[in-house]
Amino acid sequence: MIFSKKAKKEIDIWIDKYPEGRQSSAVMEALKIVQAENENSLSTEVIAAVADYLDMSNIEVAEVATFYENYNHKLVGKHTIRICHNISCMLNGADDLVVYLEEKLGVKTGQVTKDGLINVKKVECLGACVGSPMFQIGHKYYENLTKKKIDKILVELK
Ligand code: FES
Incomplete structure (x- = not known):
């Protein structure tokens, strides 16, 4: 088993x-x-x-x-950042944040960081539009994201 x-x-x-x-x-x-x-x-x-x-x-x-998007079929990082790029999040800057995450982590969406810790996945609406832009890591939602907030979250993940 x-x-x-x-x-x-x-x-x-x-x-x-x-x-x-x-x-x-x-x-x-x-x-x-x-x-x-x-x-x-x-x-x-x-x-x-x-x-x-x-x-x-x-x-x-x-x-x-x-x-469903919440299941993975290849090895992913220890933490998957599931960033919403649906309408509310997109209108509030999600695309810029995706680029920021990719640059900050040195990966493209779908790839895993060299240390095997993090991967970024773009997903559809996670039902937290009022807090857009947002992403999910594990069971936790992070809302009203800014680059500064992302920096802090990434430090906490490592
Ligand atoms: S559009 Fe992003 S949570 Fe709904």
């Missing part, structure tokens, strides 16, 4: 939220939990393990894992 007993327990909590026989409804949370244990990435083996655990076919799990 590619995920730990602790991960199974966490997945079981989600499975218990659904009627018996509907364990597949926990697939998104299961993928999130298992991804966190596998260097923030979902290999075909990991997807197969989740499918096996939820009594689903591999392709059903792969369809979910490849549809």
Whole structure:
């Protein structure tokens, strides 16, 4: 098995939220939990393990894992900066901040920094438009971003 007993327990909590026989409804949370244990990435083996655990076919799990942006399929940095570039964020300077992040980190979006710590990913609206421009790292949202705020956040990540 590619995920730990602790991960199974966490997945079981989600499975218990659904009627018996509907364990597949926990697939998104299961993928999130298992991804966190596998260097923030979902290999075909990991997807197969989740499918096996939820009594689903591999392709059903792969369809979910490849549809949503919150799942990774190649090795990414320890921290993924998911910067929104949708309309509100774009109008409030997200494009400039993407360029700033790329220059500051020495990578293009989708690449991982040389120290393996950070990658930047452009994503669609994260539902925090009122705080635009914004990005997400892990479960935390950082809103009303400025270059100065980004500098401080990057220092805290290292
Ligand atoms: S447009 Fe960026 S959070 Fe909605």
